[in-house]
Amino acid sequence: MQVRIDQLTKVYGMPMFGQTIALDNISLEFPGAELVAIVGANGAGKTTLLESLVGIVASTSGAVFLDGERFSRSRIDLRRRIAYLPDVPLFFANTTVLKHISLYVACYEADRVGLDAEIVNWLQEFALLPKIDHQVRTLSRGERYKAALIALLAVNAELWLIDEPFASGMDPEGLLAFRKAARMAVERGVTVIYSTQILEVAERFSDRVCILQSGRVRTFDSIERLRDQHGIHGGDLEAIYRRISETPQ
Template identity: 30%
Template sequence: MIEISDLSKNYGTKQALQHLTLQIKPGEIFGFLGHNGAGKSTTIKNLVSIIEPTSGSITVDGLDLAEHRQEIKQKIAYVPDTPDIFLQLTAMEYWNLLSSAYELAEKDVQARRNKLVALFNMAEHVDETMASFSHGMRQKAVLIGALLSDPDIWILDEPMQGLDPQAAYDLKQLMKAHAQKGKTVIFSTHNLDTAQQLCDELAILKTGKLIYNGSVQDLLAQHAGKSLEEIYLEMAGRQGDSHLVDDIEGDTHE
């Protein structure tokens, strides 16, 4: 169980996250939705200890993150919102670096690494540098590295971004299988179809505030006859400003 209690994060005078409180249970896929700047990545970076909150707390399986940071990190696989990291390394060097960081013996990690490499069609690229990869290939390499240790909690920030359809499908299947084993999957996305397909629970953020927390089914039931896209845009989008599109299109034809 992950418990986020009254979590806030300020960057100077900007409030990126405001009094966020929610629970994320094991055995479920939990999704964060929100426009750019809504607070999704800020929440995730707090969860993985990249940044520290201005106030509030996070506990993981009863352990306070601020007091048990290293122990909790060992339980987490993290995929950042950009895969442009360690570009001077080959893919294999990058995976070996992560294996060392997690103190994984080669004999223990080799079989899982080989399966992930085969799944994401990276076998021919293991000795190429990350700098030479396309965005999608870097994303695959980062995903493989994050999942090597097979930790209980997966925290994935826009994990489908740049993936080809096959890789995106395979990742979704991995996420489902991990949750079915009673483990936890947390991810952020802008893709509402993906959220509807995968999420057991949703948190929708708007300008750093939580505006919905519950299941997709409950959200749809509360707004009968509307699609998830329509509901989301009413809650988080520009309400009443749809004429702006017509104004722009009108300008282009003048």
């Protein structure tokens, strides 16, 4: 899925009581079939950006276009092509792992031939198959995140928006399974956008990196091009991030 963000701004609060600019005139383009890491400190705007793309947060100004069509909360057809996973996943009340996944698929009307086998395969990949009939509320934090990720995989969305997957509490099996799933999705043409504060992860696991600072895009490109742009030849993303942070906006 192609994504274009055009001068997106989100302001919280009212002028008389004080305002916070969470997103400041952001413009970005994602041509599709790529893995993008959104990097930034706490409060940089990472979550607000993801929530704006899925329609949870209404922007103050600007627009989002998906495959050339203007996105809005009312566009249910476009929303069904997006899967969003917050850092603290939400679940249907009093459900087992399998029931939650089934209800999630039903909400997207995403049932298809062979889906049951796909779900079992991902449950195995994420080492969650033994918990298939367990109540979600009894799972550990990392296991709950795994269950939410498998539900996301099951709906076969064209745009994944994932908030802090590498700070989710998942064990090594879960993290490896997520990396595998994301790369396979990109090969199918899916656009995968995730946020992280872990620079080493973003450097190793992305096609391009977007660095946000105080709601603004400071830079957005591949690691190789970022090195050239910021004069840090052979340096890592941490060096690039430090250089950008030390440069006035």
